[in-house]
Amino acid sequence: MTGSPLIPVANALLKYIPELLKEKDPLKQGYYACALAYSSAVKEVFEQENIDHSAIEIIVARSNPRNIDMFGFTLENALSHPFINYADEVLKRVIVAFKIDENKPNKLIKNIHVS
Numbered sequence: 318m319t320g321s322p323l324i325p326v327a328n329a330l331l332k333y334i335p336e337l338l339k340e341k342d343p344l345k346q347g348y349y350a351c352a353l354a355y356s357s358a359v360k361e362v363f364e365q366e367n368i369d370h371s372a373i374e375i376i377v378a379r380s381n382p383r384n385i386d387m388f389g390f391t392l393e394n395a396l397s398h399p400f401i402n403y404a405d406e407v408l409k410r411v412i413v414a415f416k417i418d419e420n421k422p423n424k425l426i427k428n429i430h431v432s
Contacts, residue, residue, distance in 0.1 A: 348381050351404075383403055
């Protein structure tokens with residue numbers, strides 16, 4: 318019997334709660350929330366594809382390395398927002414570097430977008 322699908326989400330959330338609680342800037346809070354959602358989607362898709370996702374934590378930084386502006390982020394424009402573009406870019410590099418599934422990084426990313 319497998320564990321609850323909420324366990325990975327809860328574990329990821331526990332890592333981000335301290336940052337969310339101490340952060341007062343709503344745009345930075347938005348970055349953390351997006352990072353958590355993207356990370357959870359990656360883990361979900363990788364589990365469905367039976368891909369080891371133990372190294373995935375490196376994909377989503379706890380800081381905003383490119384100082385991505387989260388202003389204007391909405392669900393309607395999420396897939397064209399610079400945050401998603403950056404996260405996808407990093408994920409593609411990780412997929413290739415870790416030889417996770419070099420033949421279909423775009424398929425994995427498409428599945429992450431719909432998850």
